[in-house]
Amino acid sequence: MLLSKSFVPILKNNPSEAKIKSHQLMLRVGMIKQASAGIYSWLPLGFKIMKKIEEIVRQEQNKIGAQEILMPTIQSSEIWKESGRYEDYGEEMLRIKDRQNREMLYGPTNEEQVTEIFRSSLKSYKSLPQLLYHIQWKFRDEIRPRFGIMRGREFYMKDAYSFDVSDEEAFYSYNKFFLSYLRTFKRLALTAIPMAADTGPIGGNLSHEFIILAETGESKIFTDKRIFELNNHDIELEKNSLQQMRKKYEQYYSVTDEKFDKEEFEKVVSEENRLITKGIEVGHIFYFGDKYSKPMGASVDLPGGKKDFVKMGSYGIGVSRLVGAIIEAKFDDSDEIMKWPLSVAPYDISLIPMINKNDTSALDKAININKELIKHNIDALIDDTEENFSSKIKKMNLIGSPYQIIIGKKSDGDLLEFKEIGEATQNLSLNKIIEIIKKQKNSN
Amino acid sequence: MLLSKSFVPILKNNPSEAKIKSHQLMLRVGMIKQASAGIYSWLPLGFKIMKKIEEIVRQEQNKIGAQEILMPTIQSSEIWKESGRYEDYGEEMLRIKDRQNREMLYGPTNEEQVTEIFRSSLKSYKSLPQLLYHIQWKFRDEIRPRFGIMRGREFYMKDAYSFDVSDEEAFYSYNKFFLSYLRTFKRLALTAIPMAADTGPIGGNLSHEFIILAETGESKIFTDKRIFELNNHDIELEKNSLQQMRKKYEQYYSVTDEKFDKEEFEKVVSEENRLITKGIEVGHIFYFGDKYSKPMGASVDLPGGKKDFVKMGSYGIGVSRLVGAIIEAKFDDSDEIMKWPLSVAPYDISLIPMINKNDTSALDKAININKELIKHNIDALIDDTEENFSSKIKKMNLIGSPYQIIIGKKSDGDLLEFKEIGEATQNLSLNKIIEIIKKQKNSN
Numbered sequence: 039m040l041l042s043k044s045f046v047p048i049l050k051n052n053p054s055e056a057k058i059k060s061h062q063l064m065l066r067v068g069m070i071k072q073a074s075a076g077i078y079s080w081l082p083l084g085f086k087i088m089k090k091i092e093e094i095v096r097q098e099q100n101k102i103g104a105q106e107i108l109m110p111t112i113q114s115s116e117i118w119k120e121s122g123r124y125e126d127y128g129e130e131m132l133r134i135k136d137r138q139n140r141e142m143l144y145g146p147t148n149e150e151q152v153t154e155i156f157r158s159s160l161k162s163y164k165s166l167p168q169l170l171y172h173i174q175w176k177f178r179d180e181i182r183p184r185f186g187i188m189r190g191r192e193f194y195m196k197d198a199y200s201f202d203v204s205d206e207e208a209f210y211s212y213n214k215f216f217l218s219y220l221r222t223f224k225r226l227a228l229t230a231i232p233m234a235a236d237t238g239p240i241g242g243n244l245s246h247e248f249i250i251l252a253e254t255g256e257s258k259i260f261t262d263k264r265i266f267e268l269n270n271h272d273i274e275l276e277k278n279s280l281q282q283m284r285k286k287y288e289q290y291y292s293v294t295d296e297k298f299d300k301e302e303f304e305k306v307v308s309e310e311n312r313l314i315t316k317g318i319e320v321g322h323i324f325y326f327g328d329k330y331s332k333p334m335g336a337s338v339d340l341p342g343g344k345k346d347f348v349k350m351g352s353y354g355i356g357v358s359r360l361v362g363a364i365i366e367a368k369f370d371d372s373d374e375i376m377k378w379p380l381s382v383a384p385y386d387i388s389l390i391p392m393i394n395k396n397d398t399s400a401l402d403k404a405i406n407i408n409k410e411l412i413k414h415n416i417d418a419l420i421d422d423t424e425e426n427f428s429s430k431i432k433k434m435n436l437i438g439s440p441y442q443i444i445i446g447k448k449s450d451g452d453l454l455e456f457k458e459i460g461e462a463t464q465n466l467s468l469n470k471i472i473e474i475i476k477k478q479k480n481s482n
Numbered sequence: 483m484l485l486s487k488s489f490v491p492i493l494k495n496n497p498s499e500a501k502i503k504s505h506q507l508m509l510r511v512g513m514i515k516q517a518s519a520g521i522y523s524w525l526p527l528g529f530k531i532m533k534k535i536e537e538i539v540r541q542e543q544n545k546i547g548a549q550e551i552l553m554p555t556i557q558s559s560e561i562w563k564e565s566g567r568y569e570d571y572g573e574e575m576l577r578i579k580d581r582q583n584r585e586m587l588y589g590p591t592n593e594e595q596v597t598e599i600f601r602s603s604l605k606s607y608k609s610l611p612q613l614l615y616h617i618q619w620k621f622r623d624e625i626r627p628r629f630g631i632m633r634g635r636e637f638y639m640k641d642a643y644s645f646d647v648s649d650e651e652a653f654y655s656y657n658k659f660f661l662s663y664l665r666t667f668k669r670l671a672l673t674a675i676p677m678a679a680d681t682g683p684i685g686g687n688l689s690h691e692f693i694i695l696a697e698t699g700e701s702k703i704f705t706d707k708r709i710f711e712l713n714n715h716d717i718e719l720e721k722n723s724l725q726q727m728r729k730k731y732e733q734y735y736s737v738t739d740e741k742f743d744k745e746e747f748e749k750v751v752s753e754e755n756r757l758i759t760k761g762i763e764v765g766h767i768f769y770f771g772d773k774y775s776k777p778m779g780a781s782v783d784l785p786g787g788k789k790d791f792v793k794m795g796s797y798g799i800g801v802s803r804l805v806g807a808i809i810e811a812k813f814d815d816s817d818e819i820m821k822w823p824l825s826v827a828p829y830d831i832s833l834i835p836m837i838n839k840n841d842t843s844a845l846d847k848a849i850n851i852n853k854e855l856i857k858h859n860i861d862a863l864i865d866d867t868e869e870n871f872s873s874k875i876k877k878m879n880l881i882g883s884p885y886q887i888i889i890g891k892k893s894d895g896d897l898l899e900f901k902e903i904g905e906a907t908q909n910l911s912l913n914k915i916i917e918i919i920k921k922q923k924n925s926n
Contacts, residue, residue, distance in 0.1 A: 045549050045612055047603035071599050074558040074586070079599055082549045105489050105526045110636045111555060111619055112576075112588070114518040129581045132556075134588075136635075137573045137623045142518070144556070144578075144588075155515055155523055159491035168489055175555055175619070179581045191580075192554045 039385070040422045045082050047071075048433060058254045059371045060362035061186030067436050069361075076183025076191030083384045083437065084361060088194065090382040091226065091360050092173055095196050098222040102214040102275060104169035104198055109151045111175055115141035117150040120334050127239065130178045132191075144177035149240065149330050149352055152199045156348065157336035163203045166338065166348070167211055171198035173357060185254075187358050188318075188366075194358035200351045203338065205327065208349040212244070212325050213280035215353040219248050219321050220270050225482055226360065227379035228367060230320055231265055232287055236296040240352060242326025247294060249317035252366040256318070260298050262290035262306075263313040318363045325351040369438075370460075376438030377459040381482040385419040386475055387411070387441040388434040392427050400445045407443065407454075407468060414472050435459060441475060483829070484866045489526050491515075492877060502698045503815045504806035505630030511880050513805075520627025520635030527828045527881065528805060532638065534826040535670065535804050536617055539640050542666040546658040546719060548613035548642055553595045555619055559585035561594040564778050571683065574622045576635075588621035593684065593774050593796055596643045600792065601780035607647045610782065610792070611655055615642035617801060631802050632762075632810075633700075638802035644795045647782065649771065652793040656688070656769050657724035659797040663692050663765050664714050669926055670804065671823035672811060674764055675709055676731055680740040684796060686770025691738060693761035696810040700762070704742050706734035706750075707757040762807045769795040813882075814904075820882030821903040825926040829863040830919055831855070831885040832878040836871050844889045851887065851898075851912060858916050879903060885919060 047068040056062040064070045069084030080088060096106065112134070118124035132144040145151065152170060160168065173196045183191050200211035216232065223230035228250050235247040249259055265287065273283045291307050293299075294317075303312070328347035331337065337345045356363075369376045380386060389407060391400035404420050411418050419439060421430050427446075434442060444455040444463070453465040466474075491512040500506040508514045513528030524532060540550065556578065562568035576588040589595065596614060604612065617640045627635050644655035660676065667674035672694050679691040693703055709731065717727045735751045737743075738761075747756070772791035775781065781789045800807075813820045824830060833851060835844035848864050855862050863883060865874050871890075878886060888899040888907070897909040910918075 045603070045614060068603070071602065073554050073595065077554045077556055079554060079595065080552040082551055085550055085552050106529055107489070107526055108524040108529050110517050110521045110523060112521055112621065112636055132578065132580065134576065134578050136576065137625065151517065151523065158515065159489070159512070170489060177556065181581065192556055
């Protein structure tokens with residue numbers, strides 16, 4: 039893609055309204071554009087990143103056997119009255135009257151809607167477990183939307199729901215999502231730590247937040263730092279293995295401030311292992327049993343002829359928020375260098391030719407290199423503008439494709455000036471560069 | 483996928499509320515579930531089809547150089563007041579007040595929003611042309627929503643917008659989308675005919691609807707039937723070639739009733755070529771020049787130092803509606819046989835083993851066949867229920883995977899009972915079956 043033809047409106051300076059680095063960078067390189075308070079349009083650069091994140095989230099949901107559906111954004115108030123949350127939810131719920139004066143709302147979450155789908159579709163324990171998810175826009179009418187898409191009003195979220203016949207089976211479903219979340223965040227090059235959390239308006243008595251460390255985070259966290267060294271390479275999608283995984287994580291103290299207990303923290307975590315810092319919530323899972331199935335009458339026939347309310351959990355990942363969270367975790371704003379993980383980078387590589395009015399040979403070379411890259415499914419952004427070299431480099435460091443090829447006037451012969459952002463330049467053949475990028479791609 | 487584990491709630495009979503065959507079939511095989519009047523949830527079967535349609539639409543937009551963005555569903559009323567459409571749009575616009583009492587709305591279309599993005603991002607003719615599209619949920623508060631997702635209130639649509647420096651360049655953009663639409667519908671195995679149309683609330687003076695023939699269509703159409711024989715194999719993405727294509731289509735009379743002129747029709751179309759029938763609109767393209775750019779002040783600097791308002795067009799495809807439109811075009815409801823085009827089929831093939839309580843050998847065989855199919859990226863649905871054979875066949879004929887393998891008790895040896903829905907059974911080896919399906923997949 040030629041930069042001059044792409045819709046990437048870049049600002050010279052950081053916009054003054056943006057207070058945190060993700061919001062600054064996203065406006066600066068034209069990833070998003072504010073439509074109104076807390077509501078954003080996604081321009082091509084931001085859109086590409088969000089779609090790649092969405093696809094990774096989707097793949098990891100499918101791997102645990104969850105099936106994708108899509109519920110509408112506009113819901114009827116009736117099901118919320120059945121569950122009792124219509125009044126509880128307060129002003130964050132965007133309430134709407136349609137032309138027939140019916141009470142509708144823009145869904146802030148979907149427990150009611152999915153319970154309604156379940157109860158009118160399945161009746162037998164034989165159909166369980168069911169894991170359903172969707173990736174859809176939600177709306178929460180925050181009184182003070184801020185930090186760009188990190189705390190916007192209209193946001194893109196994956197929410198999943200599990201339906202089981204018993205608590206034991208439901209915990210198995212819960213643990214599948216627990217594993218799926220660890221795997222998802224790892225593929226986004228994030229270290230997200232599961233922390234015991236309050237359940238808030240979703241309800242229930244078991245809940246984990248997945249939190250990544252970031253100075254700008256809104257959650258205060260208290261952990262045993264050894265939890266960061268855990269891995270889940272050897273976990274299988276099987277009951278016992280998943281239970282072992284949960285135990286492994288739960289041996290270390292790890293909570294947000296809502297659940298913090300100073301005395302316990304100091305008792306169970308030795309001083310050198312205590313970590314008190316801030317983080318960003320990127321996922322949240324809940325087990326709430328029959329909290330919705332009971333008032334809404336979602337039951338199944340059991341083997342013996344009895345009926346019981348189905349046991350449910352819900353599992354959210356903030357897809358649009360993750361774009362900002364990755365920036366908060368990876369953007370070095372003092373050096374103004376962003377390096378996207380290759381798995382979600384807007385482009386795999388930037389080609390930066392030095393162009394003068396009378397000499398476009400470097401651009402021609404870039405275009406030829408691009409032809410070769412396309413054959414290998416490597417997606418390149420070519421900076422074909424006539425800006426000076428240093429401002430080009432600066433711009434490409436902000437856009438953040440993880441690799442760069444710099445094509446100066448003197449760059450003859452087979453070796454190219456190649457660098458991974460933030461690393462030293464190497465002189466490599468195009469074949470070697472292709473090999474490096476493909477290898478990195480395959481590892482994800 | 484095992485049918486018993488999938489979320490495909492099948493009804494025994496056609497639901498009485500559904501009046502047309504797409505609505506009947508979609509409810510019957512659990513593709514959708516009504517959430518409230520004119521608002522639907524998409525269950526796994528329907529969702530898979532819609533996603534495949536979306537992906538084909540996306541690929542064909544990308545091929546003409548359009549860039550994907552994503553605008554929000556909730557818009558501010560302010561930009562609609564600038565364009566003058568806020569009052570004009572009437573009650574079909576879902577108007578919303580947020581908690582701060584600001585006037586918002588659920589976007590029924592995006593001309594204003596995209597014009598706002600353009601005017602605040604680009605200033606020079608050098609950045610033109612720009613073709614931007616997004617695929618997003620829209621809402622039109624129909625007074626009488628009906629026909630399921632064919633005329634629902636919340637619907638999924640691809641809408642694109644072109645920005646050019648002159649009428650001539652704008653017609654070039656218009657023709658790119660014209661070609662892209664012909665190609666898109668062809669990949670969906672639909673014959674969609676471009677017809678001169680009124681511009682309605684979008685405005686402008688040049689417009690085509692793309693219409694497929696269907697008895698249940700809401701549009702009455704009048705055409706010269708020779709237009710159905712045209713093809714676009716030899717069209718290139720280049721000004722003259724595209725102009726020739728437009729001329730080729732426009733030599734034949736072809737309009738909807740809004741534009742119909744009896745005298746002209748009978749004058750230019752000889753009696754044997756006249757076709758008066760009904761159709762379904764699946765796409766609509768508009769050229770409207772500066773209708774939005776002028777009141778909203780979206781101008782660019784021209785080469786000589788002057789400024790001019792940018793020339794715009796818009797281009798819509800109803801993605802969710804296409805699911806229904808394909809059913810209307812392809813479903814044989816007297817024989818109850820649906821055959822999805824392979825390009826968008828929910829599954830490539832159905833495996834139908836005959837299962838008794840004491841003999842699951844046919845199921846085991848189906849599972850082994852499936853393992854082999856997975857290696858070749860062929861997606862199969864296995865009917866592992868214990869229903870009788872004829873009701874299994876009936877069900878699979880409704881679900882509509884284009885191919886079936888029937889595995890009876892006697893089915894020993896290497897040859898399998900294979901059929902393309904609606905065709906005769908053939909005895910073929912699995913390798914041969916795989917070859918047939920892969921060949922068909924690659925042709926799309």
